[in-house]
Amino acid sequence: ELTLDVVKVRADFPILERKVHGYPLIYLDNAATSQTPRQVIATFDDYYRRYNANIHRGLHTLADEATAAYEGTRETVRAFLNARERREIVFTRGTTEAINLVANAWGRANLKAGDEVLVSLMEHHSNIVPWQLLAEQLGIVIKVIPVDERGVLDLDAYRDLFTERTRLVAVNHVSNAFGTINPVKELAGIAHAHDALILIDGAQAAPHEPIDVQDIDADFYAFSGHKVYGPTGAGALYGKAALLEAMPPWQGGGEMIKTVSFDTGTSFADIPHRFEAGTPAIAEVIALGKALEWVSGIGLELIGGWEQQLLAHATERLVAVDGLRILGTAPHKAGVISFVVDGAHSQDIGLLIDQLGVAIRTGHHCAQPLLTHFGVDATCRASFAAYNTPEEIDIFVDALERVIGMVR
Ligand code: PMP
Numbered sequence: 224e225l226t227l228d229v230v231k232v233r234a235d236f237p238i239l240e241r242k243v244h245g246y247p248l249i250y251l252d253n254a255a256t257s258q259t260p261r262q263v264i265a266t267f268d269d270y271y272r273r274y275n276a277n278i279h280r281g282l283h284t285l286a287d288e289a290t291a292a293y294e295g296t297r298e299t300v301r302a303f304l305n306a307r308e309r310r311e312i313v314f315t316r317g318t319t320e321a322i323n324l325v326a327n328a329w330g331r332a333n334l335k336a337g338d339e340v341l342v343s344l345m346e347h348h349s350n351i352v353p354w355q356l357l358a359e360q361l362g363i364v365i366k367v368i369p370v371d372e373r374g375v376l377d378l379d380a381y382r383d384l385f386t387e388r389t390r391l392v393a394v395n396h397v398s399n400a401f402g403t404i405n406p407v408k409e410l411a412g413i414a415h416a417h418d419a420l421i422l423i424d425g426a427q428a429a430p431h432e433p434i435d436v437q438d439i440d441a442d443f444y445a446f447s448g449h450k451v452y453g454p455t456g457a458g459a460l461y462g463k464a465a466l467l468e469a470m471p472p473w474q475g476g477g478e479m480i481k482t483v484s485f486d487t488g489t490s491f492a493d494i495p496h497r498f499e500a501g502t503p504a505i506a507e508v509i510a511l512g513k514a515l516e517w518v519s520g521i522g523l524e525l526i527g528g529w530e531q532q533l534l535a536h537a538t539e540r541l542v543a544v545d546g547l548r549i550l551g552t553a554p555h556k557a558g559v560i561s562f563v564v565d566g567a568h569s570q571d572i573g574l575l576i577d578q579l580g581v582a583i584r585t586g587h588h589c590a591q592p593l594l595t596h597f598g599v600d601a602t603c604r605a606s607f608a609a610y611n612t613p614e615e616i617d618i619f620v621d622a623l624e625r626v627i628g629m630v631r
Pocket of ligand 1: 254255316317318319320347349350395397398399424426427447589
């Protein structure tokens with residue numbers, strides 16, 4: 224059976240050679256941001272040394288090269304998501320901006336007071352707050368899809384939430400707080416049966432499993448490059464061409480127009496450029512393409528399988544820790560484990576374990592409604608990537624036990 228060559232993978236990540244407080248770095252905060260392979264880092268050096276130029280309005284060699292590389296990433300993202308067409312890919316700063324784009328461009332044009340948007344209890348704040356802003360501004364109604372005690376969406380309750388006013392379902396593919404993998408294809412089918420659209424926040428899914436927006440039948444799908452071994456500042460929104468075409472722009476500026484006139488008014492560019500006002504993060508987008516090529520070079524099946532092994536090993540070790548409770552016990556989980564420890568504050572654990580070189584996340588993970596529902600205001604979260612190893616997990620759990628001994 225094919226398995227990931229983790230030694231080879233690790234060799235691509237210079238940051239893994241560094242020490243933190245004298246200890247080798249053990250980086251288990253991948254759900255917040257993943258580390259960057261040297262091939263992606265090198266893209267920046269190459270871009271700024273050789274072909275830094277503004278895109279699309281060039282007519283000189285450097286501008287042509289930069290435009291070709293930028294638009295090349297559009298094709299890479301199209302293939303990564305298995306979208307039908309390149310023009311269905313809009314570059315954004317990340318997932319947050321992608322969701323805000325849908326809320327502002329699609330939402331303002333299509334939602335009226337009393338229309339309903341379903342969001343799940345396990346959403347990241349970035350898939351809650353944009354809808355709350357629209358609720359304030361337009362009078363739309365937000366309804367919350369509940370979760371069970373394992374952190375799994377309640378599908379019966381989901382079905383029951385639909386009315387003839389339901390216009391959109393906004394859910395994540397994978398929960399950043401608990402790691403739950405949601406049945407997005409089924410959720411989409413149910414939404415469509417009720418003539419509602421579905422927007423999927425794929426921020427935590429894109430790094431862990433192959434995405435197929437056509438198979439899911441997603442209307443909108445968003446992800447962030449910096450969680451898929453790419454740089455910060457570049458991500459993408461997939462939208463079905465017919466939907467994007469019917470949407471007005473949400474930001475005005477250069478690059479997004481056909482003609483501008485004070486007399487006859489302004490006409491807008493075709494999709495996707497209508498939604499990319501101003502100079503974009505050119506180097507970052509090009510580097511995002513390199514990151515996705517790096518991922519595809521290994522294969523998300525292989526990466527996901529490796530992370531499942533890490534998850535199983537970490538779960539087995541963590542449940543044996545005295546007084547430790549894992550939150551989120553869904554049968555289908557990505558490589559994310561949230562936990563709390565009796566008699567030890569999550570924040571203290573995070574600070575002390577950092578002193579031993581281990582980077583985990585503590586806090587509410589921008590999912591306060593979910594944590595509140597589970598009766599906690601913070602958890603510790605370990606999340607895995609292709610370069611993590613079972614040995615690192617052992618060091619992490621040993622360090623955790625040491626830290627718990629110190630704070631109790
Ligand atoms: N949704 C989920 C599920 C996330 O995990 C994150 C990042 N933590 C976001 C949205 C927001 O992504 P970004 O900050 O890159 O826009």
